[in-house]
Amino acid sequence: MGKVRFTNPLTGDSMPHQPRLISEPDSEYKLNPEEQAQKDEYRQRLRQYLQDPEFRQIPGFPIGDDEAILALSDPPYYTACPNPFLPEIIAKWQGERAELRSELGLPEDNAENGNGYHREPFAADVSEGKNNPIYNAHSYHTKVPHPAIMRYILHYTDPGDIVFDGFCGTGMTGVAAQLCGDRTEVEKLGYYVDQEGWVYQKPGNEEPISRLGARKAAHNDLSPAATFIAYNYNTPVDVEAFEREAKRILEEVEEECGWMYETWHPHCDDPNRMKARIRYTVWSDVFVCPQCSQEMVFWDVAIDHENNHNIRKYWPCPHCETLLSKSPSKKSGAVKAERAFETRYDRALSTTV
Ligand SMILES: C[S@@+](CC[C@H](N)C(=O)[O-])C[C@H]1O[C@@H](n2cnc3c(N)ncnc32)[C@H](O)[C@@H]1O
Numbered sequence: 350m351g352k353v354r355f356t357n358p359l360t361g362d363s364m365p366h367q368p369r370l371i372s373e374p375d376s377e378y379k380l381n382p383e384e385q386a387q388k389d390e391y392r393q394r395l396r397q398y399l400q401d402p403e404f405r406q407i408p409g410f411p412i413g414d415d416e417a418i419l420a421l422s423d424p425p426y427y428t429a430c431p432n433p434f435l436p437e438i439i440a441k442w443q444g445e446r447a448e449l450r451s452e453l454g455l456p457e458d459n460a461e462n463g464n465g466y467h468r469e470p471f472a473a474d475v476s477e478g479k480n481n482p483i484y485n486a487h488s489y490h491t492k493v494p495h496p497a498i499m500r501y502i503l504h505y506t507d508p509g510d511i512v513f514d515g516f517c518g519t520g521m522t523g524v525a526a527q528l529c530g531d532r533t534e535v536e537k538l539g540y541y542v543d544q545e546g547w548v549y550q551k552p553g554n555e556e557p558i559s560r561l562g563a564r565k566a567a568h569n570d571l572s573p574a575a576t577f578i579a580y581n582y583n584t585p586v587d588v589e590a591f592e593r594e595a596k597r598i599l600e601e602v603e604e605e606c607g608w609m610y611e612t613w614h615p616h617c618d619d620p621n622r623m624k625a626r627i628r629y630t631v632w633s634d635v636f637v638c639p640q641c642s643q644e645m646v647f648w649d650v651a652i653d654h655e656n657n658h659n660i661r662k663y664w665p666c667p668h669c670e671t672l673l674s675k676s677p678s679k680k681s682g683a684v685k686a687e688r689a690f691e692t693r694y695d696r697a698l699s700t701t702v
Contacts (some may be wrong), residue, residue, distance in 0.1 A: 391424035398433045407431045411573050421573065427580040429573045442565050443510055449509035453560065487578050489519040496538055498525035503548060508562020517568035520579025530563030552683045590616070636686035641669035644689050
């Protein structure tokens with residue numbers, strides 16, 4: 350991505366925007382004096398808002414002192430509290446929206462015809478997997494994959510429209526709103542996009558279902574952690590600086606904790622032992638054969654390592670060859686393997702566990 354620029358919502362000026370990374374306060378993405386002055390002004394205005402007791406009376410206002418809220422915030426777009434700049438931003442976006450509509454030949458808003466807005470209800474099954482790299486970049490409860498949201502946004506809105514998500518969680522609505530302007534992402538939904546940016550359900554269809562173009566998103570959540578994640582998901586980031594910083598952190602962690610991932614190969618008593626890196630660790634149940642009372646590790650006996658590590662329903666006891674299973678089966682003649690137990694006295698609980 351390299352250097353990323355974004356537009357100041359109030360002045361329309363293009364400005365570089367690189368949120369400070371942990372160890373790179375003096376990266377090449379320093380703001381010029383004018384841009385820095387603008388940023389300082391927003392910060393100062395946020396500071397004034399925070400000192401207003403009425404502002405802090407807004408229901409759900411986070412518990413935190415002014416400095417903590419200011420440190421987390423990146424005004425005007427992101428504030429770790431109700432955003433006092435939202436009306437200004439919306440007004441600016443509305444202006445941009447009107448210009449874009451005229452550029453794209455979309456009808457002007459007109460109060461007399463109820464703004465001319467009409468959409469049939471979106472009536473299709475939407476099912477999206479959860480293995481998208483954007484989705485997986487940060488977990489969150491009840492997180493929605495952005496391609497699912499894109500289908501709704503494309504159906505109900507035009508480019509430049511403003512989408513509000515008052516319960517944004519990790520901000521997947523904003524990701525979806527932005528990616529409605531990305532041809533490849535829209536095509537990945539199975540839609541066809543023509544040269545002019547009209548979006549069709551399928552090639553050859555006569556009626557377009559939407560128009561290619563980013564939508565704007567306003568996000569809110571009661572949880573400052575959620576809004577912080579949403580902010581980072583929706584703010585341009587300098588990929589190279591991010592990678593440098595990620596590698597630096599990994600090296601630091603490696604130095605501190607790398608020893609926890611070392612072991613002796615082939616084992617510690619071998620005279621020719623060497624240091625080896627633990628790539629992964631498998632935790633497995635231990636079962637007991639009811640026939641010969643010997644123990645076995647489930648991973649060793651029941652996993653078909655040659656066949657995609659599938660789990661076998663039945664396996665022979667490695668000691669007496671009795672056919673075993675987790676659940677008894679008359680058909681196969683397999684006998685139920687029991688879980689191995691260990692009984693110990695727990696001094697803290699003063700009881701046997
Ligand atoms: C279902 S999650 C949304 C997850 C989101 N769709 C995503 O993709 O990450 C619902 C969110 O609503 C927020 N929430 C609950 N009550 C709220 C309230 N009264 N005002 C604002 N947000 C609220 C929760 O903090 C939670 O993040």
